[in-house]
Amino acid sequence: MAIILGIETSCDETGVAIYSGSRGLLANTLHSQIDLHQLYGGVVPELASRDHIKKIIPLIKECLNQAQLDKHQIDAIAYTAGPGLNGALLIGASVANGMAFGLNKPTIPIHHLEGHLLSPLLNVDKPEPPFIALLVSGGHSQLILVSQIGEYTMLGDTLDDAAGEAFDKTAKMLGLPYPGGKYLAKLALNGLEKYKLPRPMIHSNDLNMSFSGLKTAVLTLINNLKQQETDKQLKQEMKQNIAKSIEEAITDVLVKKSLKAIEQTGIKRLVVSGGVSSNLSLRNKLNQQKNITVFYPPLDLCTDNGSMIALAGHTRLTYAKYDYNFTVMPRWPLTSI
Numbered sequence: 001m002a003i004i005l006g007i008e009t010s011c012d013e014t015g016v017a018i019y020s021g022s023r024g025l026l027a028n029t030l031h032s033q034i035d036l037h038q039l040y041g042g043v044v045p046e047l048a049s050r051d052h053i054k055k056i057i058p059l060i061k062e063c064l065n066q067a068q069l070d071k072h073q074i075d076a077i078a079y080t081a082g083p084g085l086n087g088a089l090l091i092g093a094s095v096a097n098g099m100a101f102g103l104n105k106p107t108i109p110i111h112h113l114e115g116h117l118l119s120p121l122l123n124v125d126k127p128e129p130p131f132i133a134l135l136v137s138g139g140h141s142q143l144i145l146v147s148q149i150g151e152y153t154m155l156g157d158t159l160d161d162a163a164g165e166a167f168d169k170t171a172k173m174l175g176l177p178y179p180g181g182k183y184l185a186k187l188a189l190n191g192l193e194k195y196k197l198p199r200p201m202i203h204s205n206d207l208n209m210s211f212s213g214l215k216t217a218v219l220t221l222i223n224n225l226k227q228q229e230t231d232k233q234l235k236q237e238m239k240q241n242i243a244k245s246i247e248e249a250i251t252d253v254l255v256k257k258s259l260k261a262i263e264q265t266g267i268k269r270l271v272v273s274g275g276v277s278s279n280l281s282l283r284n285k286l287n288q289q290k291n292i293t294v295f296y297p298p299l300d301l302c303t304d305n306g307s308m309i310a311l312a313g314h315t316r317l318t319y320a321k322y323d324y325n326f327t328v329m330p331r332w333p334l335t336s337i
């Protein structure tokens with residue numbers, strides 16, 4: 001059974017991991033650039049690339065140490081070839097191909113979203129295709145029919161802001177750090193759904209989603225509430241209630257659309273992945289649904305990481321190649337792989 005080194009550098013996380021077909025995940029290392037970009041309220045692509053260059057080799061060494069393996073014991077190197085930031089992707093792709101060339105091992109280019117989509121396979125309880133995948137990250141909110149591994153049909157997509165983006169943008173309005181999803185979820189823990197926010201497209205017959213209207217509604221709500229205060233500032237309790245109301249609105253749409261996809265296809269297995277799949281309110285709502293089985297990645301592997309790329313590499317071993325020609329695809333549709 002093959003041992004795969006996986007490299008993820010599509011955005012602001014340098015992730016390296018080693019997955020063994022017979023023994024599962026052997027090592028997982030990650031460097032998050034959040035502190036670096038927080039100052040700017042979003043990812044600065046050039047800074048991301050420069051940081052990946054600094055961190056990637058030490059992380060590979062640390063990973064081999066963790067797994068107690070020599071680099072020659074790796075059978076193939078998988079790396080994220082897209083979608084993502086061009087410069088950031090190029091760092092992972094060059095290191096993967098350079099190292100593989102030096103070791104005379106093959107490389108496997110991986111689609112970042114396929115990595116997320118397959119990440120629940122890192123759990124003991126693994127989903128069997130066919131299943132419906134709800135992929136919710138900072139850049140995507142998609143419902144995908146997975147007929148088998150590698151065969152993906154897009155059922156619904158985001159028409160504007162992605163779910164994670166909606167969390168991040170509204171969190172920013174509440175003065176929370178970037179990326180705000182997890183901070184907003186934490187704030188919502190002590191809040192009540194006091195404000196009824198719009199659930200865009202929740203009743204539309206298709207499986208598409210839209211969250212930009214929610215952003216505008218939250219901005220209006222915040223401005224109105226501030227006006228009513230003598231010091232023109234939101235009280236902590238108000239912030240908690242706004243956070244809860246946002247979380248409820250976003251998760252309601254995600255749950256409703258997932259159930260609609262299940263109803264339309266008759267497939268009762270749902271896989272939820274991407275950064276937003278770590279949201280506990282979303283997980284609770286989905287877990288309460290009857291007659292469906294829901295699968296998630298391990299909580300610490302919902303956001304970007306190397307493990308999902310190493311695992312995806314293992315499922316795509318037949319695509320391993322020795323030519324070391326590489327290109328990255330910042331906009332790579334999942335359905336074209």
Ligand code: KG4
Pocket residue numbers: 116136137138139140163164165167168179180181182185274275276277278279280302303304
């Ligand atoms: O999958 P991911 O790491 O990166 C992309 O490929 O985009 O997802 C990051 C997104 C961010 O928008 C982040 O705010 C969101 O996932 N996120 C959350 C939570 N944890 C991360 N959103 C809601 N609740 C959370 N607990």
Ligand code: ZN
Pocket residue numbers: 112116137138274275303304
């Ligand atoms: Zn991602």
